Amino acid sequence: MRRAFVAILKRDLALAARAGGGGELALVFFLTLVVLVPFALGPDLDLLSRIGPAILWLGALLSVLIGLDRLFQGDEEDGSLDLIRASSLPLELAVLAKGLAHWLTTGLPLAVVSPLLGLLVALPGEGVLPLVATLLVGTPALSFIGAGGAALAAGLRRGGLIVPVLVAPLTIPVLIFGVSAANAALGGTVPFLTPFLILCAISLSAIVVGTMAAAAALRSAE
Amino acid sequence: MVEGVGGSAVLRQDSFPPTRLDAENLACRRGGRLIFEGVSLTLGQGEAIALTGRNGAGKSSLIAMLCGRLRPDGGTIRIEGDEEDVQLAEISHLIGHRDGLKTALTARENLAFAQDVLGDAAASPEEALTVVGLPHAAELPVGYLSAGQRRRVALARLLVSARPFWLLDEPMAALDTASQAMLTGLMQAHLKQGGAILAATHGPLGLDGARELRIGP
Numbered sequence: 001m002r003r004a005f006v007a008i009l010k011r012d013l014a015l016a017a018r019a020g021g022g023g024e025l026a027l028v029f030f031l032t033l034v035v036l037v038p039f040a041l042g043p044d045l046d047l048l049s050r051i052g053p054a055i056l057w058l059g060a061l062l063s064v065l066i067g068l069d070r071l072f073q074g075d076e077e078d079g080s081l082d083l084i085r086a087s088s089l090p091l092e093l094a095v096l097a098k099g100l101a102h103w104l105t106t107g108l109p110l111a112v113v114s115p116l117l118g119l120l121v122a123l124p125g126e127g128v129l130p131l132v133a134t135l136l137v138g139t140p141a142l143s144f145i146g147a148g149g150a151a152l153a154a155g156l157r158r159g160g161l162i163v164p165v166l167v168a169p170l171t172i173p174v175l176i177f178g179v180s181a182a183n184a185a186l187g188g189t190v191p192f193l194t195p196f197l198i199l200c201a202i203s204l205s206a207i208v209v210g211t212m213a214a215a216a217a218l219r220s221a222e
Numbered sequence: 223m224v225e226g227v228g229g230s231a232v233l234r235q236d237s238f239p240p241t242r243l244d245a246e247n248l249a250c251r252r253g254g255r256l257i258f259e260g261v262s263l264t265l266g267q268g269e270a271i272a273l274t275g276r277n278g279a280g281k282s283s284l285i286a287m288l289c290g291r292l293r294p295d296g297g298t299i300r301i302e303g304d305e306e307d308v309q310l311a312e313i314s315h316l317i318g319h320r321d322g323l324k325t326a327l328t329a330r331e332n333l334a335f336a337q338d339v340l341g342d343a344a345a346s347p348e349e350a351l352t353v354v355g356l357p358h359a360a361e362l363p364v365g366y367l368s369a370g371q372r373r374r375v376a377l378a379r380l381l382v383s384a385r386p387f388w389l390l391d392e393p394m395a396a397l398d399t400a401s402q403a404m405l406t407g408l409m410q411a412h413l414k415q416g417g418a419i420l421a422a423t424h425g426p427l428g429l430d431g432a433r434e435l436r437i438g439p
Contacts, residue, residue: 003338003341004338004339004341006338007334007335007338007339008335008339011324011327011331011335014326014327014331015324015326015327018326018327077320078320078321078322078323078324078325079318079319079320079321079322079323080322080323080324082289082291082316082318082320082322083322083336083339083340083379084339085289085291085311086289086311086312086314086315086316086339086340087312087339087340087341088312088341089339
């Protein structure tokens with residue numbers, strides 16, 4: 001069973017790394033968005049650094065959403081989902097492996113490059129580490145909430161738009177607490193840990209609920 | 223040219239535990255239209271069924287139903303064997319219209335993945351590729367292979383993990399005559415070992431003693 005789990009994880013990482021795997025898509029979209037925002041807002045550094053965490057979080061959220069529809073659709077189209085269904089590995093664990101691979105190839109790289117992009121939005125030095133921390137613990141929630149939506153749309157041929165529309169409303173709490181934790185580190189009356197711990201809780205629940213929901217959606221027979 | 227004997231060399235030598243598939247009075251509706259009803263079949267060790275019928279008769283639907291991908295609109299499906307509460311999908315290979323291969327991965331990687339996911343490891347990916355006549359394609363991305371070659375890589379899955387039931391949906395499609403003979407050899411070896419085969423087909427399978435189940439008008 002562990003072998004099957006590792007095999008799915010490794011295969012998805014390999015696919016994301018190969019040409020056309022879509023691993024770079026989220027990262028490039030994130031870079032583009034955050035690079036363009038300062039040009040749109042103008043040279044007001046105070047304004048930029050005040051809304052910097054929000055821009056970075058919004059950019060990360062949208063970047064994760066755009067590639068989500070392919071999470072199960074590709075496997076459904078070429079029949080490899082039937083292969084995974086035929087495994088004795090419970091579908092929940094298969095979804096967990098795929099969600100984990102999705103986070104490792106989208107959420108994690110976004111968190112890693114965010115300090116660099118923090119420079120572009122004049123993020124103060126003391127805000128950088130907290131921002132990376134919120135992205136690190138918050139993006140798994142996006143991947144797994146997204147997995148639930150992606151599983152529902154797995155069988156749809158043109159489900160491209162449905163997944164972000166389904167998933168975006170559910171990610172609002174992640175965005176609220178992610179941004180408020182990142183902002184709290186820059187001053188204000190709220191201590192950093194309060195929203196940060198709530199964000200951790202949302203992420204942990206999303207991993208459980210998203211995995212169960214996605215497995216149920218994939219299992220249900222027509 | 224690999225004949226049945228060569229095929230059996232890489233198949234697992236010990237036979238499968240006794241299992242029997244029993245389906246009674248299955249009915250299928252798609253989009254409100256009745257596709258078939260009253261289809262019954264039993265499939266035990268060493269038996270083969272050639273599933274025939276015109277296009278759209280519901281051959282693929284019947285196979286999807288047996289693996290639990292489609293809910294029957296009537297009838298029952300039972301697996302009788304030593305293990306309780308086992309699903310046919312977990313003890314069978316399904317080779318359908320979609321090959322189940324990732325075009326960006328090499329043939330060997332695809333087969334190694336199938337072996338890890340399906341379990342019950344039998345032949346190694348390299349051995350399986352040799353049997354289907356594609357030893358040179360092991361390190362090629364599947365995207366570079368032709369339709370018939372991809373089909374042979376998919377068929378090599380039958381060898382990398384040992385499962386008693388083979389559910390094949392038009393397995394001969396896209397295969398050249400030599401490959402068709404190779405597949406017939408593999409199926410004969412599988413039956414000899416106590417496996418069972420259900421194959422939807424339009425042409426002859428080349429199996430002695432295969433029963434024909436015709437569905438639809």
